[in-house]
Structures are given as C-alpha cells and as structure tokens.
Amino acid sequence: MTTDIDISALGVDGDGLARLPDGALLFVPGALPCERVRIAPPNGHAAALLSVLRPSPDRTQPPCPLFGECGGCAVQHLALPAALDWKAGTVVHALERAGFVDPTVIGRVQSPPASRRRVDLAIRRRPDGVAIGLHARRGAVVDLTTCPVLAPALFALLPALRDVARSLGALRQNGDVLINLLDSGPDLLLATDGPLEPSDRAKLAAFARAHHIPRIAWRPVGTTDAPETAAQTGPVHHLFSGTAVAPPPGAFLQPSREGEAAIIAAVLAAVPRKLVRRDTIIELYAGCGTLSFALGEKARLLAFEGQPDAVAALRRATSKTRIVAEQRDLNRQPIMARQIADARAVVLDPPYMGAGAQMAQIVEGRPERVIYVSCNPQALTRDAAGLKTAGYQLDGVTVIDQFLWSAEVEAVCVFSAPPAPRRRIR
Numbered sequence: 001m002t003t004d005i006d007i008s009a010l011g012v013d014g015d016g017l018a019r020l021p022d023g024a025l026l027f028v029p030g031a032l033p034c035e036r037v038r039i040a041p042p043n044g045h046a047a048a049l050l051s052v053l054r055p056s057p058d059r060t061q062p063p064c065p066l067f068g069e070c071g072g073c074a075v076q077h078l079a080l081p082a083a084l085d086w087k088a089g090t091v092v093h094a095l096e097r098a099g100f101v102d103p104t105v106i107g108r109v110q111s112p113p114a115s116r117r118r119v120d121l122a123i124r125r126r127p128d129g130v131a132i133g134l135h136a137r138r139g140a141v142v143d144l145t146t147c148p149v150l151a152p153a154l155f156a157l158l159p160a161l162r163d164v165a166r167s168l169g170a171l172r173q174n175g176d177v178l179i180n181l182l183d184s185g186p187d188l189l190l191a192t193d194g195p196l197e198p199s200d201r202a203k204l205a206a207f208a209r210a211h212h213i214p215r216i217a218w219r220p221v222g223t224t225d226a227p228e229t230a231a232q233t234g235p236v237h238h239l240f241s242g243t244a245v246a247p248p249p250g251a252f253l254q255p256s257r258e259g260e261a262a263i264i265a266a267v268l269a270a271v272p273r274k275l276v277r278r279d280t281i282i283e284l285y286a287g288c289g290t291l292s293f294a295l296g297e298k299a300r301l302l303a304f305e306g307q308p309d310a311v312a313a314l315r316r317a318t319s320k321t322r323i324v325a326e327q328r329d330l331n332r333q334p335i336m337a338r339q340i341a342d343a344r345a346v347v348l349d350p351p352y353m354g355a356g357a358q359m360a361q362i363v364e365g366r367p368e369r370v371i372y373v374s375c376n377p378q379a380l381t382r383d384a385a386g387l388k389t390a391g392y393q394l395d396g397v398t399v400i401d402q403f404l405w406s407a408e409v410e411a412v413c414v415f416s417a418p419p420a421p422r423r424r425i426r
C-alpha cells in the first residue's frame with residue numbers, strides 16, 4: 001500500500017528524510033525537504049519515491065539523462081544554490097557536534113558545471129565493446145556517454161579511450177583509469193587485470209600522440225604498486241601558485257581549479273598577520289604542494305606528506321623557496337607537540353579518515369592558529385572536538401562545493417588558540 005508523507009530534511013547522502021509517527025527516520029531517495037511525496041511500502045528504513053505531490057521550490061530538472069542511474073551525482077534534482085546551502089549546513093552541523101556553538105560561515109564557493117579536472121573511472125569489457133564510467137548505486141558501471149560535471153577536455157578523451165581500451169590485450173574484463181587534467185595535458189594512470197604487452201604499449205603510445213597526452217602510466221588493477229610508464233610523449237608539469245611541479249602518476253589534485261583557488265585563498269586569509277622571517281608554518285598532508293607554494297611565500301614552511309612520489313615531486317620544485325619537504329607517515333609517526341609548539345600556524349589537509357593520531361599532538365602543541373582543510377564532515381567532527389576541548393575558538397569556516405551534485409563537501413576551518421594563561425608575578 002502506498003503512503004503520502006512530508007519530507008523534513010535532506011540526509012548527508014542526499015536522500016530525503018521523513019520522520020515517522022513512531023519517531024523513526026525514513027530515507028526517501030529523490031525527495032527534497034518541504035515536499036509531500038507518495039512512497040512505496042518501506043523496505044526497512046528506506047522507501048522508493050513514487051510521485052511528488054507538492055514539489056519543493058528548489059526542485060529542478062536534472063541536467064544529465066544518466067542521473068539516477070550513474071552513481072556519480074546524488075542531488076541533480078536540487079537547484080545548485082540550494083545544494084550549496086545543504087552542504088554548508090552539513091559542515092555547520094559537523095562543527096556543532098564538535099562543540100562549537102553557531103559556527104560562522106565566512107565564505108561559500110561552488111565550482112561551476114563542467115569544471116572537474118580529476119576523475120577515477122571504472123573500465124569494463126562488455127560483449128559490445130568497453131564501458132568507461134562511474135559505478136551505479138548498485139554496482140554496475142554506467143558508461144559515461146554524457147557528463148555535466150567533467151571538464152570538456154577530459155570528457156572529450158573518453159570515446160578514443162574506449163576504443164584503445166577495447167584493443168588492449170591487457171584488458172581482460174576489468175580495469176580503471178585515473179585522469180588528472182594537468183597544465184601539461186591529461187595525465188592517465190591506467191590499471192588493467194592483465195599484463196601490459198609490448199603491442200599494448202605501442203597502441204597506448206599512438207593514442208597518447210594522437211590526443212596530446214604527455215604520459216600514460218600503468219599498473220595491475222587493484223594494486224598500489226608503483227606505476228610504470230606505458231607511454232610518454234613529453235614532460236609533465238603543473239603550476240601551483242606559479243611554481244612548476246611534475247606530479248607523479250595519479251597524484252592528488254584538487255578536483256577543480258576554482259575549488260583549489262578557493263581553498264588557497266581561505267587558507268592564506270587565515271594565516272596569522274605580522275609573520276617575521278624566522279616564523280615557521282607547519283603543513284601536514286601536503287601532497288605535491290597545492291598549498292605549499294602559496295604558504296611558502298608567507299613564512300618558512302615545513303611540509304610533511306606520506307606519499308614518497310608526491311614528496312619527491314614537491315622537493316624537486318622547492319630549491320628556490322623557503323619550503324622544506326619531508327616524507328612522513330603521520331599516522332605512524334605524527335609530528336610531535338614540541339615541534340608543533342614552535343610553529344606560528346599548522347595547516348592540515350588530511351585524507352578522508354581525518355588526522356587520527358596527529359590531532360592529539362596538534363592539540364598538545366597548542367599552536368596559535370590551526371587551519372584545517374576538511375573533505376569529510378564526520379572526520380571533521382572528531383578532529384575539531386579535540387580542539388574545542390583544548391579551548392580553541394572557531395574563527396570561521398569557508399564551505400567549498402567542488403564535487404558538484406554529489407554529497408561531498410570541503411571546508412576550510414580556522415581555529416585560534418585561547419590566550420596563554422597569565423604568569424603570576426611575585
């Protein structure tokens with residue numbers, strides 16, 4: 001039997017939420033807050049949307065015909081300004097859960113459509129060819145025949161990539177490809193379930209030449225083996241705040257140029273004023289230097305990163321700077337409180353799981369300013385809670401939506417240490 005219900009909120013994954021008479025929450029994918037909808041009989045805590053009886057003013061026509069099938073986007077039926085409100089709300093709640101009352105949102109930035117320059121796509125051999133795309137909500141790969149999210153130069157590669165993938169002996173059934181659109185052109189890290197034969201290399205080299213791809217690297221699918229170069233037609237480079245870096249295959253890159261610029265601007269605005277030459281900033285999880293070169297203009301910078309190839313790339317580019325880059329697994333060997341205490345600010349941009357053991361050392365080191373770049377509100381709650389307990393105040397947060405129409409959200413959170421206790425003068 002169908003039921004008509006009111007949707008009260010949007011959950012963190014983009015599903016509409018309704019409160020049932022017994023107080024339980026019901027998840028209704030595709031429904032939006034303030035809507036009255038007709039649903040199928042619930043299956044556990046979820047129910048399928050049958051029709052929208054009273055649409056939200058924020059409901060809009062999804063721009064992509066693959067929406068609902070492809071797992072890349074969660075909320076294309078929600079107008080972009082409302083999606084940014086929702087993401088800002090998610091970040092604000094994360095900080096409130098950490099104990100900060102009424103967090104101030106000092107900035108909100110949304111990347112435009114067709115701006116995504118980094119993507120990880122699955123490859124599947126099928127009887128009729130090869131599909132390249134994202135996983136559907138239920139697992140199968142949806143061939144990306146159109147995409148309003150990807151940068152046009154990246155999307156334009158896909159038809160030829162399908163053709164070359166189909167011709168590769170190395171692609172038995174499964175593979176994947178991570179594409180970074182660098183300043184030097186598309187940089188591909190291909191993984192396949194069969195070994196790369198000399199004939200495959202020749203095909204990839206011809207594909208690279210034809211499409212102005214400086215480098216294609218390869219490794220076996222499902223591994224984190226160091227990739228080998230399968231084809232190279234020219235040098236690879238990318239500018240971070242005016243400094244050229246040669247990122248390794250598959251390097252972390254902020255997903256959009258606009259998002260990167262917004263994160264850098266928010267981080268720089270939060271760096272303490274009146275830094276003198278001997279002042280030090282510590283940067284944790286530095287990658288290949290997205291933030292490092294901008295920070296290195298403000299103070300001496302100690303940059304730490306766990307991935308050896310990323311650190312090597314960063315180091316090669318730091319010769320004329322005040323940046324010292326070091327490889328360090330910050331989970332196993334965090335930067336200790338006494339070193340942190342000497343820094344004017346700590347900037348950290350941890351992976352999805354958050355800063356883990358490193359956070360306790362930051363709290364104990366009590367630097368004047370902690371600038372936390374978050375890509376996961378749940379991890380942000382955990383990590384920010386320690387700062388709250390230590391008496392830090394939240395100066396403000398900038399919310400950045402660079403994974404358009406998905407549930408992902410990034411934020412730059414600025415925390416200041418409480419004033420040091422006054423010393424008694426006898």
Ligand SMILES: C[S@@+](CC[C@H](N)C(=O)[O-])C[C@H]1O[C@@H](n2cnc3c(N)ncnc32)[C@H](O)[C@@H]1O
Nearest residue numbers: 285286287290305306307329330331349350351
């Ligand atoms: C979100 S990325 C940020 C990178 C960089 N700040 C940027 O904007 O390009 C997180 C970085 O943390 C690094 N990382 C992940 N786990 C780590 C660990 N245990 N120790 C040190 N670095 C780690 C990753 O290699 C990655 O470069």
